[in-house]
Amino acid sequence: MRTDEQLRRDLAKLQKQKCVAFACACAEHVLPIYEKHFEILSNRQQLASSTNVRSTLELIWRCAFGEEVSSTELESADAASSAAIPRIDVDQSVEAEMSMAASVGVLEALDATKSDGAGAAERASSNALKAIMVACYIKNPHLPQDIDPIPLIASGKLNAQPEWEPLVHEFEVQNTQLDELLHLSSNAYVTAEWKSHHLMHGILLLKKLGWD
Amino acid sequence: MTNRFYKACALSHLSCLALGVLLITTLAHGSIEPAIDTSAAIPAAFIDITPNASTWAYADEFFWRLSKGYCGGDPVNNSDPSGLDYITSDTSGTGQHGARFHRSGDAVYYVVEDGTSSDWSRNVLRKVRIGTWSGENIQLDSAYGGGNISMAGAQSAAERGDSNTAIKSGSDSAINDQLSISGAESHESGYLAASKAATGVEVEQSLMEKAPVLRDLREGSGIWNGVKLFAYSFENTVTLNAFKNQDMTWSAYGYRAVSFNEAVDTVSGDVTRAGIGVFTSLAPSSSSVLTGSFRLAEAPLAPLQTGLPVLGNVSVTREAYQEAWAQLAVKERVGEIQAQLGRSASFGETYGVGVVRLPADSNVHVVISHASRYGLPRVTLQDGELLIARKIFPRFHAEKEIILWSGQADAELLSTGATRPVCPSCTRALQSMDVPIATPIK
Numbered sequence: 001m002r003t004d005e006q007l008r009r010d011l012a013k014l015q016k017q018k019c020v021a022f023a024c025a026c027a028e029h030v031l032p033i034y035e036k037h038f039e040i041l042s043n044r045q046q047l048a049s050s051t052n053v054r055s056t057l058e059l060i061w062r063c064a065f066g067e068e069v070s071s072t073e074l075e076s077a078d079a080a081s082s083a084a085i086p087r088i089d090v091d092q093s094v095e096a097e098m099s100m101a102a103s104v105g106v107l108e109a110l111d112a113t114k115s116d117g118a119g120a121a122e123r124a125s126s127n128a129l130k131a132i133m134v135a136c137y138i139k140n141p142h143l144p145q146d147i148d149p150i151p152l153i154a155s156g157k158l159n160a161q162p163e164w165e166p167l168v169h170e171f172e173v174q175n176t177q178l179d180e181l182l183h184l185s186s187n188a189y190v191t192a193e194w195k196s197h198h199l200m201h202g203i204l205l206l207k208k209l210g211w212d
Numbered sequence: 213m214t215n216r217f218y219k220a221c222a223l224s225h226l227s228c229l230a231l232g233v234l235l236i237t238t239l240a241h242g243s244i245e246p247a248i249d250t251s252a253a254i255p256a257a258f259i260d261i262t263p264n265a266s267t268w269a270y271a272d273e274f275f276w277r278l279s280k281g282y283c284g285g286d287p288v289n290n291s292d293p294s295g296l297d298y299i300t301s302d303t304s305g306t307g308q309h310g311a312r313f314h315r316s317g318d319a320v321y322y323v324v325e326d327g328t329s330s331d332w333s334r335n336v337l338r339k340v341r342i343g344t345w346s347g348e349n350i351q352l353d354s355a356y357g358g359g360n361i362s363m364a365g366a367q368s369a370a371e372r373g374d375s376n377t378a379i380k381s382g383s384d385s386a387i388n389d390q391l392s393i394s395g396a397e398s399h400e401s402g403y404l405a406a407s408k409a410a411t412g413v414e415v416e417q418s419l420m421e422k423a424p425v426l427r428d429l430r431e432g433s434g435i436w437n438g439v440k441l442f443a444y445s446f447e448n449t450v451t452l453n454a455f456k457n458q459d460m461t462w463s464a465y466g467y468r469a470v471s472f473n474e475a476v477d478t479v480s481g482d483v484t485r486a487g488i489g490v491f492t493s494l495a496p497s498s499s500s501v502l503t504g505s506f507r508l509a510e511a512p513l514a515p516l517q518t519g520l521p522v523l524g525n526v527s528v529t530r531e532a533y534q535e536a537w538a539q540l541a542v543k544e545r546v547g548e549i550q551a552q553l554g555r556s557a558s559f560g561e562t563y564g565v566g567v568v569r570l571p572a573d574s575n576v577h578v579v580i581s582h583a584s585r586y587g588l589p590r591v592t593l594q595d596g597e598l599l600i601a602r603k604i605f606p607r608f609h610a611e612k613e614i615i616l617w618s619g620q621a622d623a624e625l626l627s628t629g630a631t632r633p634v635c636p637s638c639t640r641a642l643q644s645m646d647v648p649i650a651t652p653i654k
Contacts, residue, residue, distance in 0.1 A: 082558070089560030089632070097584060100559050107555040123554040134586050145586065 001154050001171050002178070007125060010178055011118040018181040019117025021064035021190040023109035023124035025177050025198040027057055029170060030131040032202045034102035036211050037095050041086045044096075048083035050103075056081040057106045063113045066189035078110055094138055102131035125174055132167045135209050139163075166208040173201050535648070538567035538626035541578055542650035545594075546629045549580075552591045557631055563591060564610030564630045565650075568623035576626065581613035611638040615645070 002010065011019060031054065038050035056077040063069050085103045086096045105124040112120035129150055137143055140163040149167060152158045159168050177198065184190070206212040545565045550557055564581040580593060581600040593599055600617045608616070611630050615638075618625040628634075628642055629651030639653045 085559050087560045089562065094586075097586070100556065100561070104555045104559055111555065120554065123556075127556065130586075137586055 001156070001175050003151070003154050004122075007174075007178070008118070008122055010182060011121050014118065014121075014181055015186055016112070016117040017064060017066060017189055018184065019121040020060060020109060020112045021194070022178060022181055023105065023112045023117070023121040024057060024061050024064050024195070025201075026121070026124040026128040026174060027103075027105035027109050028195070028198045029173065029202045029205055030102040030105065030128045031057060032206045033131055033135055033209070033211070034099045036206065037099045038084075041091065041096055041099055044091050044093075045086055047086060048080065050084055052077075052080040052084045053103050053106050056110060060106070060109045060113060061195055064190050064195075065192065069113070074110060074113065078107065081106055081110075094134055098131050098134035098138065101127045101134065105131075128174070129167065129170060132170050132205065132209075135211075136164055136167055139209055166205055169208060170201075170205065173198075535626050538576060539648055539650045541565075541567050541576075542627045542629040545578060545580070545597075546631055546651050549591045550631045553631060560632070562610045562630055562632050564614050564628065566611075566614040566618070566628040567626045568614075568618050568621070569626055570621065570623045577623075579614060579617065581610040581617070583608060583610045583613065609635060609638050611635075611642065615641055615647075 011022065014022065034053065035050050038047070041047060042050070059069055059073060059077050081103075085107070086100050088096050088100050090096075105127040108120045108124040108127065112124070133149055136149075137145070143149075143163055149158055149164060153164060153168055153171055158164045180194070181190070203212070542565045546563075549563045549565065553561055553563070562583055564583075566579045566581070567576050568579055569576050577598055578594070579598045579600050580591070600613055609630075611628055611634055614628055615625065617623075625642075625645065625647045627648045627650045629649060630638075631651075633652045633654035634642070634649055635654050639649060642649050
């Protein structure tokens, strides 16, 4: 599996629209975690509707498919989504930390449409992993907190431990999708089928976390 | 302010919860050790020109370490058992290279390397002692041949005053004269040259010889990365009492050092202490620098240059210099971390940055804190930076983590900042400790 450095290197090889696609896929995987916990967080922070975040992601997928989306639409979606993402300085619970990481990747995907994309795509990946990592801790409070699981998983050292299975799975999925994007011809866009595939990963992730 | 006081202040201004957690954790684990290994990072951000030394700063084998500033000692061996000062030549063997010196009012010539001239065959020393002739000038009155020793004008002189060593141009001499002299004489040593000329002195060649990393960069990029000294000036060209407000710019890829002198004895003119600091975003450690992984930062330089005159009007200590450095380092690192955080910074993800002076070595270290309970920081730490274990005080603000950690480590907190505006509670705690906050407050 890719280390951070390898991820960065490979993302730099991608065309912008593929960076957007990668960021969207990463966000797509973990958005169900956010949606699952939105109601609790919304009660605490008076957040706007979680559907705004989902709608924004759908909008960015259109960019990834090669469709024209106006900057006005993107800005509007940005504002609507931002109002629905929890602030972890307001709500310092671990659930808020998890949900913020699980939703902010959508905004990174949005940023990927504006910039060269690689940096934002990397952050979308990082946020997805962070969300799942915190979810693993929530589900398994006994897990040691004095380790840094992400690099350990990247190097294959935690992969046999069932508690980390969702995180290992996400690592593998991200690796696979990046491989696919790297092999896609330079002018090609991802397809709706490719998107659906990653939607399924999100559903599977909830199952792995026992939150379906 | 003592570390003990800092610690006391830190504790006094933390919430009861903080204290409670601290006590509980302490009871559970015994004394809390900072989760860092400080032994590997011994930055040497300064050189000190110690009292009674002459005023030349010496760039040692690894210039960026600047671990030792001395003037006038044997620049070849980096120490001078005899306690004498020398000017050296890097010429060797038989050849047409030479320089000769004489003391003012004294006909004795000291010859630096010459294999042919009978006139210059006396006292072939390859290095000329200058340290014992207090009160007299040692003049380089002639040079001949090719090689590294050259002199452009008869007025050039290598001169030493009572309390200052300097290689400077004669009163009517152009700066190039001095450059020729210093370039030759200091070829092996990396002496820093000084001049009364407004344009200052460039000693790129000599320092480049002793800065392999810089040389590598130069070769790699094809860009000359020299070291420039500028704005040196002497108060008095006769007595050479002091130089003031001098800046030294290390212009290699924005790597810059600034030096200033301090505590000039107005009676004797002795420069009792001076410092040269290497500015990077991190407190450089020998290991990080030697691998070439240090980061070259231009960003802090502008505000520093603005700030220096303020510092220069007072007797600036090494500590004050470190504190000025700390402010800049915190600002810079916070800016970089913010950029790395991306959108999550807008939703409360926060990192704290502090600069501490550790009691073990009195050097400064950059520390990074993260309030999150889980996972690695999602920012890239620079070599030499210390990650404060987030698990020690989970859920505290990043700034308070730094405060508490500093107390535990008995470190003096020089400056702090965070990637979001510092909250009122942390602001009060820091201000009550007289710790400057380098980033915006809420």
